[in-house]
Amino acid sequence: MTSRVILISPAISAALREARFDDGSPLDDSGLRLAKAAAGTLPTAHRVCVSPTVRCRETAGALGLDALDTPELAALxxxxxxxxxxxxxxxxxxxxxxxxxxxxxAAPHGGESVHTLCERVGAWLDSLAAEPGRTIAVAEPEIVRAALVHALGAPRSSFWRTDVAPLTAVELSGRAGRWNVRMGRPL
Structure with a gap:
């Protein structure tokens, strides 16, 4: 049985544009416009999940996705x-x-470490390996990075070595705990 996961990064927001740690800001006008233009371009899915952040929820809505808030996909x-x-x-x-x-x-900010984030996202991804069909998830860039680190079996230190552009898709397909990756398809 093959499981497929499409991870979609959110459209641009002021926080992303300014390299600011997320503060709950919404998509900016250009991000919303681009996400709406991409509506209808995604395949059907058995499950649609979303990071519980404003910009991910707004991206999912603009894409026409009826997505379920998924705590495992919460931003770092x-x-x-x-x-x-x-x-x-x-x-x-x-x-x-x-x-x-x-x-x-390290978590000198008093929040979550990259290691902990990778553990959380890896556990979520592993849970999907047993689920047939396709999952679409609109998730923060750091969630996409953590999923890639896990899927590739890369060292966690490689987390910062991957750029995730706004409104792009990373596709994972796998079975028996082995994932293949297709990266960076624009929507």
């Missing part, structure tokens, strides 16, 4: 860095930011 918790830009965090806490980017187990 940046703790006290929520709403700050990388530049601001780098100026205020350069050592903490450097540690977080270099050590997947």
């Amino acid at each position: 918790d940046p703790g006290r860095w929520r709403g700050a830009t990388l530049t601001e965090v780098g100026a205020a806490e350069p050592e903490a930011l450097a540690r977080w980017l270099a050590d997947v187990e």
Whole structure:
């Protein structure tokens, strides 16, 4: 039995455009317009999931998807860095930011580590391996990165080595715990 998962990154928002840790901001006008233009381009799915963030819910809605909030797909918790830009965090806490980017187990912001995020997303992905059919998930870029790290069996330190462009699809297909990857298809 083959399971298929299409991970869709959200359309552009002010937070993504400004390299800001998510603060609940909605899609901007261009992101909403592009997501609406892509509506109807996705195949049918047995399951449709969404990260419980504003920009992912809005992207799913604009794509015409009736998606179920999926807690396992929640964005990485940046703790006290929520709403700050990388530049601001780098100026205020350069050592903490450097540690977080270099050590997947570090969580100097008081939130979630990359290691913990990868564990959570990997468990979700493994649960889908036993489910036949297709799953579509609109998920934050870090969720897509974590899924790729898991699917490829890559070291968690490679998490930061993958760029996930807005409104693109990464497709996984697998069986028996082995995943194949098709990357970066624009919608």
